[in-house]
Amino acid sequence: MRQPRLYVRFIVRGRETSNFTYELANQAELAVFVANALGRPWQEIAGYIDELDGDKEFLSAVSERLRQRKGGSNKPMFGRRIGWYCIVRAVSPGVVVETGTADGLGTVLLARALARNAEEGFRGELLSFDIDPRSGWLLDESSASHVRLLIGDSAVTLPRALSGREVDVFIHDSDHSYVHEKAELALALDHAAERLVLISDNAHATTALHEICTDLGLDYLLFRERPLDHFYPGAGIGMAIVTRGVGVSMDDGQQIVGGSHPPDVDRAKGSEKGSEL
Numbered sequence: 001m002r003q004p005r006l007y008v009r010f011i012v013r014g015r016e017t018s019n020f021t022y023e024l025a026n027q028a029e030l031a032v033f034v035a036n037a038l039g040r041p042w043q044e045i046a047g048y049i050d051e052l053d054g055d056k057e058f059l060s061a062v063s064e065r066l067r068q069r070k071g072g073s074n075k076p077m078f079g080r081r082i083g084w085y086c087i088v089r090a091v092s093p094g095v096v097v098e099t100g101t102a103d104g105l106g107t108v109l110l111a112r113a114l115a116r117n118a119e120e121g122f123r124g125e126l127l128s129f130d131i132d133p134r135s136g137w138l139l140d141e142s143s144a145s146h147v148r149l150l151i152g153d154s155a156v157t158l159p160r161a162l163s164g165r166e167v168d169v170f171i172h173d174s175d176h177s178y179v180h181e182k183a184e185l186a187l188a189l190d191h192a193a194e195r196l197v198l199i200s201d202n203a204h205a206t207t208a209l210h211e212i213c214t215d216l217g218l219d220y221l222l223f224r225e226r227p228l229d230h231f232y233p234g235a236g237i238g239m240a241i242v243t244r245g246v247g248v249s250m251d252d253g254q255q256i257v258g259g260s261h262p263p264d265v266d267r268a269k270g271s272e273k274g275s276e277l
């Protein structure tokens with residue numbers, strides 16, 4: 001146990017059993033990571049974080065919804081998902097995909113970024129996928145207007161929903177087994193818009209995204225979050241920017257086939273049955 005004091009505090013005060021929530025000790029680093037990845041000034045990205053911090057109406061609406069659950073804090077703590085918010089604000093995407101809705105903590109944040117974009121004249125839609133019909137309960141009417149929730153195994157629902165569509169931002173956060181993750185990322189590449197921001201929320205645990213980057217000659221980027229006052233060591237944002245015609249052509253017959261390589265033994269430890277977050 002790395003931090004027994006924090007673990008005891010968690011047992012006494014918190015009741016989350018998975019998908020833990022916490023604030024970040026390295027939020028400033030996250031702004032720099034996103035800025036560098038997107039080639040934008042860090043001040044712009046830090047501005048999106050300030051915008052979110054000051055968004056009392058949104059934060060209190062999420063807090064109100066969080067009151068409904070039995071475990072955990074009512075305070076919305078988005079952790080690395082703040083990076084997702086900044087990305088959606090910065091690139092004003094038309095189509096965002098999140099696989100793995102769960103309660104909807106990432107979903108409401110992405111929806112809020114889309115709402116802000118819409119106020120500025122850029123309309124976008126979030127498709128969020130989960131196998132569990134109880135998922136997405138954090139969404140209220142205002143977030144729901146930017147989101148389509150699709151219930152079912154994403155191995156089936158994702159190819160169906162993306163048929164004939166292009167994706168600007170793709171976030172894998174569903175079944176964290178290597179094979180499932182790689183298949184989702186491969187499908188995202190098949191549906192890449194002119195510029196796709198490809199994200200894996202599981203990049204700290206498997207090599208799926210890293211292998212895709214190596215195969216296609218893309219830069220592989222990884223942010224490791226540091227949870228504040230929490231025993232969980234944190235997850236990460238694995239990211240690649242796929243630009244059509246630069247570095248990799250999506251039309252040259254290259255194919256990434258999900259599950260074609262075994263996971264790296266060290267980094268993928270435990271990941272065949274899925275990592276915790």
Ligand SMILES: C[S@@+](CC[C@H](N)C(=O)[O-])C[C@H]1O[C@@H](n2cnc3c(N)ncnc32)[C@H](O)[C@@H]1O
Pocket residue numbers: 019081098099100101102103104105106107129130131132135152153154155173174175176276277
């Ligand atoms: C880590 S949670 C998602 C967390 C969420 N994105 C957030 O920001 O809090 C993983 C979710 O993936 C869902 N899931 C697992 N296997 C799936 C599958 N094959 N298809 C779709 N969703 C799946 C689970 O039901 C769970 O809600």
